[in-house]
Amino acid sequence: MATHEPYTGDKLERLTGDAAAAMARYPKARSALLPLLHLVQSEDGYVSPDGIAFCAATLGLSTAEVSAVATFYSQYKRHPNGTYTVGVCTNTLCAVMGGDAIFDELSAHLGIGNDETTTDGAITLERVECNAACDYAPVVMVNWEFFDNQTPTSATDVVDRLRAGHDVAPTRGAQKVVTFREMSRVLAGFTDGRADEGVGAGEASLRGTLLAEANHWSAPERPGAAPADASPTSTTSTPSTPTVKRPAKARTPRARTPKATAPAPGGEHSSIDTPAGPPEGLADVTKES
């Protein structure tokens, strides 16, 4: 059990209330440990010893048990973090597309290496792993907002504007990047009202959708549905590339399965009877099930 209760007064009262709200989301209180660690970071800018003690006391755990969890996850910081974490994806795809060059440029420009913070406390530079935006490579994340299709020049411009105190907008995300502490509070489950900001989908996300619209491709019509107006089915040999950009205004709402005519290809590739072969013993080990 925690031996001390370092947060005091209003701060303790506020955090205790927030912790109770987080715990109420789960059937068992310990499930709130990850949100509570995000909450501690929103207060102290990292997972502080005081914060670990608070989590332990709140959940009836030892500080060792809390530390064991905090040190497992890469988003929990063991040292005070900069106002903005600038994470350059240097996993293979982004690295090859230019992420390595971006990281080198930022490192030289800021005078810091991986997991180091500028002396003004503004920027913590990190190499990050794949952040699920590979179609926008090379990708930079600032406080876990997407900065797509970056170059060394665009990335240094972003950090310069952040250090100068300007509002900086991600490519896909809120109107501006919030601070590390503000972000951590959201990750603890306390919304900041910015969900309606930003785009629904970026250019790469929409490529298939717009290509299908341009070619009148769609999923088959629902069996038994009223006959739809026939659109000619294009073939893939001459896909026409959509030249129109994303519509500026709302489109006419469509039914879930509109004019459909794409032929169902059922069975044409089903001749191979060998089961898809994950290595032996793997079949039941579900990765991202």
Next chain:
Amino acid sequence: MPLSPVLTQHWDAARSWTLQTYESTGGYSALRTALTMEPAAIVASVKDSGLRGRGGAGFPTGMKWGFLPAPDGGPRYLVVNADESEPGTCKDTPLMMATPQLLIEGIIITSYAIGCHQAFIYVRGEVLHVYRRLLNAVAEARAAGYVGTDVLGSGYDLEITVHAGAGAYICGEETALLDSLEGLRGQPRLKPPFPAVAGLYARPTVVNNVESIASVPSIVGNGSAWFSSMGTERSTGYGLFSLSGHVVRPGQYEAPLGITLRELLEMAGGVRGGHELKFWTPGGSSTPLFTAEHLDVPLDYESVGAAGSMLGTRALQIFDDSTCVVRAVARWADFYAHESCGKCTPCREGTFWLKQVLHRIEHGLGTPGDLEVLLSVCDSILGRAFCALGDGATSTITSSIALFRAEYEAHITGAGCPFDPAASALFEASGAGTLTGTSAGRVGA
């Protein structure tokens, strides 16, 4: 084969993420249908559709639901795996950003079908705006009566909790995810017992990928025969194919399973001008590499498996002839070493040594026996690790040595990498010396 947008159909609608837009495009009609059905009939319909897990392993979704034991009066849970982290995989994140209500509707239908009253979405913590959109989507759904007590007057109750992770690839493994959701270090559990029997809080639990659950409304709304009319006999339906890398128009292309990379590349404008396709991953960095020889392999579970790889998450990472395969594979090895949870020895120690040896080769310090060392270490991991992470770590190493052995040997005998890393970047070098490639040199880090 043309595209078949279902999940992606309304991504371009104005304010696509709002409940209002979702309802105006037919959203939540499938839930109303579902609530008139017997739960067992929904499970049967999803079984009949042939839908297989879209998170990589491809296990039949309806069958997974069917493994839940008979109700015993205690709770059972649905946990949506939104921890999308497999390198190259970038489909669930845009889906949740653009149309989170599609996932919420799928969760409600699935929960109703399996008799669950508390569902969770475990989303990785590194996608802040996606988390905002999900929190907002649940709040909107609750306000409209889709979530909470007495859903749409049906008498059915459901709570949905959106949970943010904190950075750990291993939490995409379903039992590690459950440990993490219980407030523990995210390390995989021994199976059996499987989550269906003893999952979250040791209660019966279904863990499904985002895309799997988001496919459920269309199956309930249009019927299992509609779904299985797409795709192949054993790989039915549509799926998101994510093209990235050296391709003219990277992005999300939703098509029936069984489409080929040749067809997809044609839609995406082909490989970057002046270059040829060198290698690609069919399903993320845990799947053995393919080359131009595999352009016509139908991208379904069976055909990709028969060709020696795995369909995985349909994360098609395209690399052209400017790319050094040793550099690419060494960087993936860094990833697995970094993300190995440390629970089992083959993976923890093996990924560490794979990384050391690969970087030694990349930087011209390799020795003639290094390829055999790599293959031997891979052999000691594959099938001997606690979970699929270790197996995945070996996939690109063994396949790349088989496909590009001469290129590895050139690094060893030629004392270094013959490629210019600047040539594979998507932008011009800004000045001499900028693109040294030295950042790849993380030996011993």
